[in-house]
Amino acid sequence: MTRTPALRVSNVSLSYGARRALDDVSFALERGRFCALLGPNGAGKSTLFSLLTRLLVTREGRIEVAGFDLARDPRAALARIGVVFQQPTLDLDTTVMRNMRYFAALHGMAGREATARIDAALERLNMRERAGEKVRALNGGHRRRMEIARALIHAPEVLLLDEPTVGLDTAARRSITAHVHDLAAEGLSVLWATHLVDEIEPSDEVVVLHRGRVLRQATAAEIAGEGDLIDAFIEMTGGNDEAAA
Numbered sequence: 001m002t003r004t005p006a007l008r009v010s011n012v013s014l015s016y017g018a019r020r021a022l023d024d025v026s027f028a029l030e031r032g033r034f035c036a037l038l039g040p041n042g043a044g045k046s047t048l049f050s051l052l053t054r055l056l057v058t059r060e061g062r063i064e065v066a067g068f069d070l071a072r073d074p075r076a077a078l079a080r081i082g083v084v085f086q087q088p089t090l091d092l093d094t095t096v097m098r099n100m101r102y103f104a105a106l107h108g109m110a111g112r113e114a115t116a117r118i119d120a121a122l123e124r125l126n127m128r129e130r131a132g133e134k135v136r137a138l139n140g141g142h143r144r145r146m147e148i149a150r151a152l153i154h155a156p157e158v159l160l161l162d163e164p165t166v167g168l169d170t171a172a173r174r175s176i177t178a179h180v181h182d183l184a185a186e187g188l189s190v191l192w193a194t195h196l197v198d199e200i201e202p203s204d205e206v207v208v209l210h211r212g213r214v215l216r217q218a219t220a221a222e223i224a225g226e227g228d229l230i231d232a233f234i235e236m237t238g239g240n241d242e243a244a245a
């Protein structure tokens with residue numbers, strides 16, 4: 001018997017007026033996998049994230065999270081998702097712990113339960129010793145780690161990250177990428193939107209998105225074949241961004 005995927009996107013389309021941002025997108029994310037949603041600027045990655053988090057809705061297609069239909073059963077589906085958006089959403093003038101507590105409260109958690117969940121989430125990202133620091137005092141990499149910890153407070157099955165390394169230096173980028181790969185190795189299902197091929201490991205699943213369409217889903221090693229993933233990606237997408245086309 002096959003297991004229900006962590007995330008299944010079936011024939012999803014979305015248009016902004018006359019512009020078709022997503023066109024019949026289908027893919028599945030197996031549980032405990034790191035899956036890169038790889039696409040150049042304008043491919044539709046953020047649009048897809050907006051649909052997965054119900055910031056946008058579409059009548060065309062279907063999205064299921066751990067078997068729960070996002071349109072029919074949004075509470076159950078959304079409860080199983082943790083999200084790190086492209087734009088940071090932290091209160092810089094309060095401590096890491098207060099930020100985390102606020103978020104726990106949004107999920108209906110308080111008191112000891114909240115503390116235990118927050119501690120565990122910070123621990124997973126090696127951020128526990130920073131709990132008392134003001135967010136403003138943290139560097140970009142630590143702020144991102146904190147946002148990832150925050151997205152894990154309610155123990156989601158699927159973690160969505162939209163270009164989470166934007167604006168980080170090379171060392172912080174590498175560290176965040178490694179941390180999230182570790183989370184997948186521990187059993188979390190991860191969808192990581194990026195246009196940066198070097199964030200992807202050979203065994204990762206990759207969904208190549210270009211101009212709103214899925215060009216391919218396979219492991220990075222399969223897509224790279226005898227060559228490099230970057231060459232295969234450039235060949236598939238023509239090497240130019242939608243914005244520049």
Ligand SMILES: Nc1ncnc2c1ncn2[C@@H]1O[C@H](COP(=O)(O)OP(=O)(O)OP(=O)(O)O)[C@@H](O)[C@H]1O
Binds near residue numbers: 020045046048242
């Ligand atoms: N609110 C909007 N109104 C009209 N068109 C939009 C809107 N948002 C996005 N688009 C267009 O839809 C397409 C997909 O955009 P989207 O932001 O989802 O891509 P992306 O892969 O996330 O790119 P980026 O990496 O630049 O964020 C692009 O052509 C973009 O110009």
